[in-house]
Amino acid sequence: MLSGEIPNSISSCVALEYLYLAKNKFHGAIPDALRSLKGLVELDLSYNNLSGPIPQFLESLQLQLLNISHNNLEGKVPIGGVFSNVTNVLVDNNSRTCGGIPELKLPRCTIFNLEYRGASKSFIAECEVLRSIRRRNLLKVITACSSVDHQGKEFKALVYEYMVNGSLENWLHLSQAIDKVESTCKTSRTLNFRQRLDIAVDVALSLDYLHHQCGAPIVHCDLKPSNILLDDDLVANVGDFGLAKILLEGINSSHANQYSSVGVRGTIGYTPPEYGVGNEVSTIGDVYSFGILFLEMFTGMRPTNDMFKVGLSLQSFVKNAIPEEIDTIVDHTLIEDIDRERHQQECDVGGLNFCACCSTFLLS
Numbered sequence: 001m002l003s004g005e006i007p008n009s010i011s012s013c014v015a016l017e018y019l020y021l022a023k024n025k026f027h028g029a030i031p032d033a034l035r036s037l038k039g040l041v042e043l044d045l046s047y048n049n050l051s052g053p054i055p056q057f058l059e060s061l062q063l064q065l066l067n068i069s070h071n072n073l074e075g076k077v078p079i080g081g082v083f084s085n086v087t088n089v090l091v092d093n094n095s096r097t098c099g100g101i102p103e104l105k106l107p108r109c110t111i112f113n114l115e116y117r118g119a120s121k122s123f124i125a126e127c128e129v130l131r132s133i134r135r136r137n138l139l140k141v142i143t144a145c146s147s148v149d150h151q152g153k154e155f156k157a158l159v160y161e162y163m164v165n166g167s168l169e170n171w172l173h174l175s176q177a178i179d180k181v182e183s184t185c186k187t188s189r190t191l192n193f194r195q196r197l198d199i200a201v202d203v204a205l206s207l208d209y210l211h212h213q214c215g216a217p218i219v220h221c222d223l224k225p226s227n228i229l230l231d232d233d234l235v236a237n238v239g240d241f242g243l244a245k246i247l248l249e250g251i252n253s254s255h256a257n258q259y260s261s262v263g264v265r266g267t268i269g270y271t272p273p274e275y276g277v278g279n280e281v282s283t284i285g286d287v288y289s290f291g292i293l294f295l296e297m298f299t300g301m302r303p304t305n306d307m308f309k310v311g312l313s314l315q316s317f318v319k320n321a322i323p324e325e326i327d328t329i330v331d332h333t334l335i336e337d338i339d340r341e342r343h344q345q346e347c348d349v350g351g352l353n354f355c356a357c358c359s360t361f362l363l364s
Helices: 008-012 032-036 056-060 119-132 168-172 193-212 273-277 283-299 314-321 332-340 342-358
Strands: 018-020 025-028 042-044 049-053 065-067 072-077 096-099 109-113 141-148 154-160 228-230 236-238
Touching: 008 032, 032 056, 168 228, 168 283, 193 228, 193 236, 193 283, 283 314
Parallel strands: 018 042, 025 049, 042 065, 049 072, 072 096
Antiparallel strands: 109 154, 141 154, 228 236
């Protein structure tokens, strides 16, 4: 690990294109010597102890990527050059900086590449489902479009309402989240017990609506954290109906479906094993996926975790710990919440036990 100030002698490296000095112990100001590196394409000074203002000369460099996050920089963030493209610059976790180009609140967009087998059917399926549903906890579509990309390939797209807090996936697995989302929770990027429970209730109500209040039952078929979007109040919205099935009215929900998208029915780990051996989709399949989702929310563990090999699954992992060893399986960020109020622990035990049962229910 390097320390001290970044030496001015670096100015002699005029042919340098990539400079990575992240995760060291450099301190002091970003040196003016970097001004001489006209060919610099990428500069990463993140996770150091650099201080002082962000140099204006960085605007004049032909940088394609600049990362100066996690330092002690201060003052106004420039807006020219690389700073004009917020996707190419990282300045977060410099608590005394201000200004800069605001991040655009881009809506979620589902794109269907029509060259892929089943993509057109998936688009039609999603449109059919979205046309027939109206509920608070279901992601709303702004518009749909059809066009040609820069390679001349035709595609169709659905543009959804912007969700300021991103996906549940990013909240549950912070270390692996790659999407930068603007959060209204300025002090924490973790969900407490009550927030997780509220999200679970939102999702359950959405499934109840889809299964029982839409005339013909609608099966989502791909319920998982990345398809649960959170608004500015952390209210859950279920999205991505590309695999959804509308079951024929008057026919048992475990039988034929009216609209079929692609052959793959969901995501490994969240899809009932019975789907893999040819069973028809059903509302019970969504209940299975909800059980897995709930267990993941309160254990912080994916169903595809490496520890779940032959003989051990997320469901059995939870069942084996209930009730005496629940503290050993609950997401460590929830321990203080559970210790603070005993009735929450009782609720947690009941919920985990119920959802472990949901996710082991066999389709008939």
